[in-house]
Amino acid sequence: MNVKSLRFRMTGLYVLVLALTFALSGLLLYRLTGRTLRGDLDDLLELRAEGVDASIDTFWAVEAQTALKDGRPLGSTSKVDNLDFQRIAARWVEERIRDPVLVDIVVQLFGTGGELIASTQLVPGATLLPFDALEPFLSPSARFLNIVSQGPSGETARFRAFTYPVVAGGRLAYVIRVLSPLAPVEAPLRALRMILFLLLPGVVVLSGAVAAWLAGRTIRPVNHMVESARDISTENLRVRLPVPGTRDELSRLAETFNGMLDRIEQGFSFQRQFWEDVAHELKTPLAIMKGEIEVALRCGGGPEDREVLSSNLEEVDGLICLIEKMLTLARLDRSGAAMDMRELDLAALAGRAVEEFRAVAEDKGIRLGLTASGAVFVRGDDARLRGLLYILLDNALKFTPAGGTVGVEVGADGGHTRLVVSDTGPGIGEADLPRIFDRFHRAGRPVEGGGFGLGLSIAKAVAESHGGCIEVDSPPGAGSQFTVILPLAQR
Amino acid sequence: MRILVIEDERKIAEFLKKGLKAEGYAVDIASDGEEGHFLAGTEDYDLLILDLRLPKMDGITLCRTLRAEKFAAPILMLTVRDSVKDKVIGLDSGADDYLTKPFDFEELLARMRALLRKRGAAEATRLQVDDLVINLPGHTVQRASKIISLTSKEFALLEYLMRNAGVVVSRAMIAEHVWDVHFDSFTNVIDVSINHLRSKVDRDFPKKLIHTVRGRGYILKA
Numbered sequence: 001m002n003v004k005s006l007r008f009r010m011t012g013l014y015v016l017v018l019a020l021t022f023a024l025s026g027l028l029l030y031r032l033t034g035r036t037l038r039g040d041l042d043d044l045l046e047l048r049a050e051g052v053d054a055s056i057d058t059f060w061a062v063e064a065q066t067a068l069k070d071g072r073p074l075g076s077t078s079k080v081d082n083l084d085f086q087r088i089a090a091r092w093v094e095e096r097i098r099d100p101v102l103v104d105i106v107v108q109l110f111g112t113g114g115e116l117i118a119s120t121q122l123v124p125g126a127t128l129l130p131f132d133a134l135e136p137f138l139s140p141s142a143r144f145l146n147i148v149s150q151g152p153s154g155e156t157a158r159f160r161a162f163t164y165p166v167v168a169g170g171r172l173a174y175v176i177r178v179l180s181p182l183a184p185v186e187a188p189l190r191a192l193r194m195i196l197f198l199l200l201p202g203v204v205v206l207s208g209a210v211a212a213w214l215a216g217r218t219i220r221p222v223n224h225m226v227e228s229a230r231d232i233s234t235e236n237l238r239v240r241l242p243v244p245g246t247r248d249e250l251s252r253l254a255e256t257f258n259g260m261l262d263r264i265e266q267g268f269s270f271q272r273q274f275w276e277d278v279a280h281e282l283k284t285p286l287a288i289m290k291g292e293i294e295v296a297l298r299c300g301g302g303p304e305d306r307e308v309l310s311s312n313l314e315e316v317d318g319l320i321c322l323i324e325k326m327l328t329l330a331r332l333d334r335s336g337a338a339m340d341m342r343e344l345d346l347a348a349l350a351g352r353a354v355e356e357f358r359a360v361a362e363d364k365g366i367r368l369g370l371t372a373s374g375a376v377f378v379r380g381d382d383a384r385l386r387g388l389l390y391i392l393l394d395n396a397l398k399f400t401p402a403g404g405t406v407g408v409e410v411g412a413d414g415g416h417t418r419l420v421v422s423d424t425g426p427g428i429g430e431a432d433l434p435r436i437f438d439r440f441h442r443a444g445r446p447v448e449g450g451g452f453g454l455g456l457s458i459a460k461a462v463a464e465s466h467g468g469c470i471e472v473d474s475p476p477g478a479g480s481q482f483t484v485i486l487p488l489a490q491r
Numbered sequence: 492m493r494i495l496v497i498e499d500e501r502k503i504a505e506f507l508k509k510g511l512k513a514e515g516y517a518v519d520i521a522s523d524g525e526e527g528h529f530l531a532g533t534e535d536y537d538l539l540i541l542d543l544r545l546p547k548m549d550g551i552t553l554c555r556t557l558r559a560e561k562f563a564a565p566i567l568m569l570t571v572r573d574s575v576k577d578k579v580i581g582l583d584s585g586a587d588d589y590l591t592k593p594f595d596f597e598e599l600l601a602r603m604r605a606l607l608r609k610r611g612a613a614e615a616t617r618l619q620v621d622d623l624v625i626n627l628p629g630h631t632v633q634r635a636s637k638i639i640s641l642t643s644k645e646f647a648l649l650e651y652l653m654r655n656a657g658v659v660v661s662r663a664m665i666a667e668h669v670w671d672v673h674f675d676s677f678t679n680v681i682d683v684s685i686n687h688l689r690s691k692v693d694r695d696f697p698k699k700l701i702h703t704v705r706g707r708g709y710i711l712k713a
Contacts, residue, residue, distance in 0.1 A: 283571040287593035288502045294596035295510035310706050320593050321675055327573075340575060356644070356670070359683045386672065394676035455676060 045162035332461035347372035365402035399425035497527030524548025543570035558585030621713035661708035
């Protein structure tokens, strides 16, 4: 996957935002739930401790009354340092141990020395009070403690403990501690943690995958557009981008692009039409110049005049030749150029062209050979394809020195025909190679008899108007090699 | 021979008139379709040179009208339009030949001669210039009773030169008539073929028949 692709970045950003949101809200939820559960437990413990305190007070009152009624002296009516406390505490525990309010709550009573006086249940490992810290009677936050109780066989249980010092007259009388197992608080928190750590990442991964798929779906029309746009060139301006039927930004983008292409195509066709018109308009004045010069030359005149007229005629003929070529190119460029398409044997066509140029090759002392493995049929315009062959052969013979070889090879591979014209000339310079098919490009090599540098661009236009292409290869010191690839005729 | 030139481009009409007169033709000029139609109906012409783009009545319509009126003389069309389709339309409307502007004046003369000849006696089977004789059906060539053997292209080239004996033929004309090619990549082929033909026809004889006319082309003359 391309890390820079829009799809990747969109998905990545989405997953990141989702994960952050989930993590933050998960953390918040966990914290809040924990605090609420603990707070509730602490409130309950505080409430119970106060209840225990009140109920012990009731015992004190009853004890005091009974003593008064019996006329028996009470050790002391003060809670502090009361020797009867141990007895009262034991009685209280015995009486209240079945109080449903105290189910799940352990009440411990400690003396001022930190010794356990009575307990509703035995909680192993929680029988001591960190007593030195009870002075001065504990701050409200220090009253709460978490205690780990360990049984004889090693099992542990966690408890929340609330220490409630009972103070009378500014002195510590005894200490009530209530404990409640932490399991009812910790179990839901554990479950919540599980949900947050397993479920949320799962949801993030899943929705990331869905987001990637959705982003891919959204982006797919863009990829189609890119593929279509790649096929658009100045020679092939007819291609339009596919417009997704979604009536969204992407379909508007495609429509806008197509509108722009319409205007560009119009501009190009206007330009082509313009050059075609210019070429046409030039034909009449050139016809006049040529005719007048030719007639003047036929009708005598002094030798000096004839010299000038002949020279003019050569230039006019050159111009006419140029205009014919420009018209040829303009017509080939216009898709749907009026061409006489028939099924032709390219091998036979090449064979005839080679025979026509054989005399020229022999004159220059060049070996001219044809290699063809049999008939190769293409759909094409006979005159245009012959022209293409003549241009390539003429070029090859022009640049090959005496004793060299020019070879023409026709073959088929796959659904295509390959026509190769190779020579053993000096080859084409590296600087010229990419521009050899450009219009009006004249390679650094000297051209005998001028020329406008349009021959090879016409060859290219012919190949392209037949749905094919032309390539050139010129390894240093190994001559040059032109390859024309045309589609085979559908038989 | 009397020729009617129907051409609205004054300068073209003028050089045609001047050049054709120098060749011994009598020439009338009409500068629009209606005038051309009128003249063609009143005078007796051996050949019409007809421009396609004309005011008042265009060349195709005029050509059809004339043929519908049983106008018999050959018609040579002149036009700047050179697509195959245009040529077919022109020839279908009743024209005998079709020449695109700009053209070689020699080409025009050659075509006119061919058109005028067609009207005359049956096609010749034998052409002779000086002591050079070619027999068309038999494809044989003789010079001073010596048989010369030629390839078929050389024979076609010699035939074209002999049909136009005494006038200059340009390389473009040769390319078009002998090879049916309109590409200037072909000039080398023509020059080499002429040289080969020369070596067979002229080399062993003191009198040379095939001559090069610098900047214009070739001529075969006694």
